[in-house]
């Protein structure tokens with residue numbers, strides 16, 4: 001995050017000064033924004049940067065215990081520098097959060113500089129090798145030119161020039177949220193690879209006396225656990241490509257001072273980061289549990305995969321908060337649509353009349369047609385966004401201000417943002433396959449994946465579709481069965497579909513997910529290498545177990 005911030009927020013002179021040092025690893029930096037007391041509420045950050053025109057320096061300070069920077073990756077022991085986000089004060093006025101480059105440690109002996117107290121925040125649930133750290137600033141002075149001034153400036157006499165958009169400071173977070181969508185796709189692909197390969201190797205139970213124990217991948221329940229997640233990994237692969245394309249396009253516009261789509265990008269990246277990381281987080285646990293006891297072993301790779309992925313739901317914007325950000329924009333779009341404004345691409349459906357006639361019992365509609373089903377996802381999203389938006393309007397009519405009305409409707413707003421994200425993902429998956437240049441055989445297999453993703457997505461949220469009369473109960477039942485009917489077809493290619501991710505064993509880090517399937521021998525070898533097995537009799541026997549046993553034996 002240190003380098004992307006410099007690349008996006010530096011003037012050309014600052015780029016020339018700082019970036020070569022980063023690219024050559026002559027300095028190592030972190031992104032120090034979160035504090036002990038604030039991570040979400042950025043306007044509440046307390047670190048200060050007061051400009052001293054006499055020396056043309058900024059004085060950075062951590063005025064309170066809650067203002068200590070807390071969590072930034074590699075801050076504790078590794079980084080020599082940080083981008084520090086602080087409240088900018090000049091000529092007696094506060095101008096809000098701005099980014100500053102601060103050197104933390106000497107480039108000679110790596111010791112913290114004067115005015116800098118820095119260290120590791122202590123052991124965490126995962127990310128063991130990462131020294132997430134704390135930083136306390138004691139009136140630490142930096143040159144004026146260390147404030148990143150691409151968008152806003154402080155002149156030598158202290159005059160402040162404001163940015164074209166205050167939120168441009170938040171640009172790196174948007175970029176990383178887009179990366180996290182990719183990170184979710186990768187993590188779910190890894191978990192699917194481990195679970196499906198192991199399920200092809202593992203044989204368990206005797207269905208009928210005398211018959212060989214079946215592969216657990218042959219059980220419909222095992223397939224129902226794993227194949228929708230496999231399909232989701234493919235869906236997230238295509239959606240991260242689409243998200244990155246939108247990010248790149250909008251970022252190019254921003255670089256040409258066209259800020260018209262910055263809100264749409266913020267809303268989409270926030271919703272997709274939250275949606276994909278929540279779904280992946282839950283999916284990792286389903287994959288682990290589908291591997292039985294061995295899934296719980298470190299040898300499976302799941303404990304580390306989960307412990308290292310799960311903070312994706314928290315960092316770079318806590319997921320609920322980001323869903324609310326996305327929903328806030330959707331509500332605004334409903335208002336714009338009602339006032340006749342044209343809406344941008346990813347939200348244009350909110351101005352369409354997607355109201356459908358209740359299908360009643362036997363609908364005669366083709367419930368296996370993906371284009372038709374995507375229209376139902378659209379209808380569900382539009383209904384939920386309009387419902388939440390109407391809640392906000394009713395709150396305002398009842399005398400609340402906008403903040404109060406948004407807060408009062410926030411549970412529905414999160415549901416609306418989830419439905420919006422889900423529609424975007426399902427639509428993107430189906431549309432991406434249409435554009436894919438692939439053999440008919442491959443198209444057929446990928447169509448099976450897209451179908452099970454779309455069917456299962458409806459099955460798992462059938463309440464949304466039935467409550468709004470988008471589907472009848474019997475139609476929902478039919479779609480649920482369509483998903484189950486697909487499972488044996490996907491079984492045929494399941495192992496090939498995870499092999500296609502091409503994770504090397506060294507990357508997958510899983511005895512269960514080994515490419516050669518040689519699990520049991522390698523589990524035993526792995527166990528023998530466990531530190532506890534260095535000696536047959538563990539040293540603790542002589543200190544504790546031995547005396548205990550001998551003392552009690554003497555009583556026999």
Ligand SMILES: CC/C=C\C/C=C\C/C=C\C/C=C\CCC(=O)SCCNC(=O)CCNC(=O)[C@H](O)C(C)(C)COP(=O)(O)OP(=O)(O)OC[C@H]1O[C@@H](n2cnc3c(N)ncnc32)[C@H](O)[C@@H]1OP(=O)(O)O
Nearest residue numbers: 039040041042167170173174179180182183266315316317
């Ligand atoms: C292949 C890759 C694989 C894996 C890699 C993936 C990941 C690993 C990489 C890195 C991850 C490691 C560590 C994580 C690092 C961090 O966590 S850095 C710190 C992250 N912190 C946050 O994200 C803070 C979240 N909080 C916020 O963003 C804001 O506080 C808020 C938006 C929640 C609230 O802002 P407020 O100003 O208080 O409130 P608001 O009134 O809602 O917002 C004001 C207006 O600003 C707009 N806005 C907010 N954010 C943005 C943005 N980013 N871009 C554009 N616009 C934004 C908002 O929409 C409001 O606009 P209005 O027009 O409605 O007024």
Ligand SMILES: Cc1cc2nc3c(=O)[nH]c(=O)nc-3n(C[C@H](O)[C@H](O)[C@H](O)COP(=O)(O)OP(=O)(O)OC[C@H]3O[C@@H](n4cnc5c(N)ncnc54)[C@H](O)[C@@H]3O)c2cc1C
Nearest residue numbers: 031033034038039040071072073311314315316317318320
């Ligand atoms: C592994 C890891 C690495 C990190 N790396 C970095 C880093 O490199 N740099 C950095 O600056 N930070 C980093 N962070 C910090 C991270 O960005 C924050 O933890 C994150 O932004 C969440 O903020 P918070 O911790 O204040 O949570 P909080 O916002 O306190 O969340 C707690 C609860 O409050 C709820 N909540 C908060 N606000 C609202 C609201 N307005 N409406 C409804 N509910 C709300 C949330 O939904 C959540 O349930 C890292 C964190 C972790 C775990």
